[in-house]
Amino acid sequence: MAPRTTRILEAAARLIARRGVRGLRVEELAAEAGVSTGLIYYHFKDRTGILRQTLEFINDRAERYTAGRTSDAGPLAPREELAEILLLELQDTPMVRENSSAWGELRASAVFDEVLRDDLARATLVWVQEVAALLGQVQPTAPPPALAASGERLTALLEGLSMRWLSGGLRIEHARDVLRGAIDAELALLRGM
Amino acid sequence: MAPRTTRILEAAARLIARRGVRGLRVEELAAEAGVSTGLIYYHFKDRTGILRQTLEFINDRAERYTAGRTSDAGPLAPREELAEILLLELQDTPMVRENSSAWGELRASAVFDEVLRDDLARATLVWVQEVAALLGQVQPTAPPPALAASGERLTALLEGLSMRWLSGGLRIEHARDVLRGAIDAELALLRGM
DNA sequence: GTCTATAACGGGATAGAC
DNA sequence: GTCTATCCCGTTATAGAC
Numbered sequence: 465m466a467p468r469t470t471r472i473l474e475a476a477a478r479l480i481a482r483r484g485v486r487g488l489r490v491e492e493l494a495a496e497a498g499v500s501t502g503l504i505y506y507h508f509k510d511r512t513g514i515l516r517q518t519l520e521f522i523n524d525r526a527e528r529y530t531a532g533r534t535s536d537a538g539p540l541a542p543r544e545e546l547a548e549i550l551l552l553e554l555q556d557t558p559m560v561r562e563n564s565s566a567w568g569e570l571r572a573s574a575v576f577d578e579v580l581r582d583d584l585a586r587a588t589l590v591w592v593q594e595v596a597a598l599l600g601q602v603q604p605t606a607p608p609p610a611l612a613a614s615g616e617r618l619t620a621l622l623e624g625l626s627m628r629w630l631s632g633g634l635r636i637e638h639a640r641d642v643l644r645g646a647i648d649a650e651l652a653l654l655r656g657m
Numbered sequence: 658m659a660p661r662t663t664r665i666l667e668a669a670a671r672l673i674a675r676r677g678v679r680g681l682r683v684e685e686l687a688a689e690a691g692v693s694t695g696l697i698y699y700h701f702k703d704r705t706g707i708l709r710q711t712l713e714f715i716n717d718r719a720e721r722y723t724a725g726r727t728s729d730a731g732p733l734a735p736r737e738e739l740a741e742i743l744l745l746e747l748q749d750t751p752m753v754r755e756n757s758s759a760w761g762e763l764r765a766s767a768v769f770d771e772v773l774r775d776d777l778a779r780a781t782l783v784w785v786q787e788v789a790a791l792l793g794q795v796q797p798t799a800p801p802p803a804l805a806a807s808g809e810r811l812t813a814l815l816e817g818l819s820m821r822w823l824s825g826g827l828r829i830e831h832a833r834d835v836l837r838g839a840i841d842a843e844l845a846l847l848r849g850m
Numbered sequence: 851g852t853c854t855a856t857a858a859c860g861g862g863a864t865a866g867a868c
Numbered sequence: 869g870t871c872t873a874t875c876c877c878g879t880t881a882t883a884g885a886c
Contacts (some may be wrong), residue, residue, distance in 0.1 A: 468869080484769040486679040490862065500871050505863065507869090565768055572765035574824040575758055576677040585826040613838050617814060620821060620835070624813030631767040633778040642813070645806050649846035653838070656845060661851080683880065693853050698881060700851090 469507055472497045473521040476514055481562035485515060485569040512579055515570070519580065522566050523587050529559065542601035547647055549598065553622055554629065554643060556636045564626045571623065592619050599654065606654040614650040621646050662700050665690045666714040669707055674755035678708060678762040705772060712763050712773065716780050719756050735794035740840055742791065746815055747822065747836060749829045757819045764816065785812050792847065799847040807843040814839050 475497035479488055490511060494501045508514045530549060540548065553564060574580040596615030600606065625643060628634040634642075668690035672681055683704060687694045701707045723742060733741065746757060767773040789808030793799065818836060821827040827835075 466869095482769075484765075486766070487769055489860090501862085502864085502872075503870050511862070568765060568768065571820050571824055572761060573677075573679075575761065575820070576675075576680055578825075581825045584824060588821065588826050610838075613835055614842075616835050617839050617842070620817030621810060621814040622817070623820065624815070624817035627764050627768070627816065628781065628813060631764055631777060632771075632774045633781050642806055642809050645803075645846070646810050649807075649810070649842040652845045652849060653842035659851095682878085684878095694880085695854075695882085696852055704880070 466507075468499065468503070472499065472504060472507065472514075473518055476518040477522055477525075477562050477566055480518060480566040480569055484565075485573045488514075490514070512577075515573070516579065516583065518566070519570050519583055519587075522563055522570075523583075525559070526563050526567075542598065543651075546595070546598040546602060547644065550595070550618060550622060550643060550647065551640055553626065554636060554640050561630075565630050568623070568627050568630060588619070592616050595619055599650070602651060603654040606657050610654060610657055614654060618643075618646060618650060659700075661692065661696070665692065665697060665700065665707075666711055669711040670715055670718075670755050670759055673711060673762055674758040677758075678766045681707075683707070705770075708763070708766070709772065709776070711759070712776055712780075715756055715759050715763075716776075718752075719760075722752065735791060736844075739788070739791040739795060740837065743788070743811060743815060743836060743840065744833055746819065747829060747833050754823075758823050761816070761820050761823060781812070785809050788812055792843070795844060796847040799850050803847060803850055807847060811836075811839060811843060 472493070476488070476493055479493055479496055483489075483492075488511075490504055491501055493514070494504055497504075504514070508517060530552065539545075553560060570580060570584060574584045592612070592615045594615075595618055596608075596611045599611045599614050599618075600608070603611075622643065625634065625639045629636055629639045665686070669681070669686055672686055672689055676682075676685075681704075683694050683697055686707070687697055690697075697707070701710060723745065732738075746753060763773060763777060767777045785805070785808045787808075788811055789801075789804045792804045792807050792811075793801070796804075815836065818827065818832045822829055822832045
């Protein structure tokens with residue numbers, strides 16, 4: 465991927481976080497990226513093309529900040545590893561805010577835009593399975609379908625909490641507490657099986 | 658509220674569910690409601706005014722379909738009452754679909770539109786407290802803060818599941834199963850306190 | 851209260867030079 | 869590959885008659 469393309473996608477992620485998919489203006493994107501509108505249409509077919517590639521870009525980036533943790537204090541216990549991965553998405557840092565709000569926007573847009581659905585469903589599935597695998601390491605005796613269901617709940621809850629946080633209905637610290645409680649609840653459920 | 662105003666708001670709810678907040682066109686709204694665009698601007702100040710009043714309208718309506726159940730088979734046990742209230746939001750009927758997708762749109766819009774935040778936060782709080790109260794009837798010994806946290810989780814999860822359902826990532830039956838599991842998990846957690 | 855007609859504008863997309 | 873200039877359409881909002 466050309467460096468210019470990357471610059472544009474970074475700018476798009478930033479702008480979507482700030483203004484929403486709805487508020488993304490191609491001209492404003494051009495200004496933010498320091499290029500012309502013409503160039504944007506040269507690299508991306510149209511507005512939808514920008515959106516699609518930005519979704520992809522954001523997914524890649526989220527995988528990167530999911531990886532590369534735990535180097536400072538040695539490997540974590542499964543329970544802590546799970547909690548950390550999930551709580552990573554509830555932090556008030558520019559990149560997480562950007563990724564979360566862009567993700568929320570794309571999820572909401574997908575309700576009315578078929579083009580976005582497949583990518584989103586695929587990315588969601590990967591995420592759910594990753595969480596289910598971690599749950600399996602904490603509770604190895606739990607049946608796989610129960611692990612999958614817990615993974616779906618924790619990730620869906622995370623999306624719901626993110627939206628409440630971003631829309632100002634929940635302070636981030638509180639959201640984190642609520643999520644911790646959910647992990648406890650899911651583990652209590654799996655333990656009882 | 659004048660009957661014409663109601664007609665317009667019903668049409669707005671229908672259109673927001675079909676096209677999204679972003680896809681709502683005043684002219685299309687006029688056609689759907691069977692009135693002129695001029696009349697819409699006569700009754701509502703501007704586009705944002707339409708949105709605000711539609712949010713209010715949707716909330717009122719949701720309260721109405723939340724009330725008035727349980728008349729057919731006598732009062733339900735608290736556990737079943739709780740499940741039924743929550744599962745009411747995961748049904749593939751026109752009105753629930755409309756309310757859910759409009760709600761999701763408004764939630765997503767509130768991230769970038771301060772005007773919508775207060776109403777949304779208030780409505781969310783009412784909803785959370787209602788669920789917490791029902792949880793308290795099932796587990797009267799659980800401490801109130803734990804009940805509140807469970808209520809927040811169940812409602813936030815519901816929003817997350819609705820979005821996945823509406824964006825095509827989840828079949829409705831599966832979403833309902835996942836939610837039932839969450840109720841079990843929360844009750845298991847509260848029981849252990 | 852309700853309509854028709856239209857002003858005014860924003861923003862997506864393209865043409866063509868360099 | 870990149871820019872400038874511009875077209876043109878869709879949409880909001882208003883004016884004014886009835």
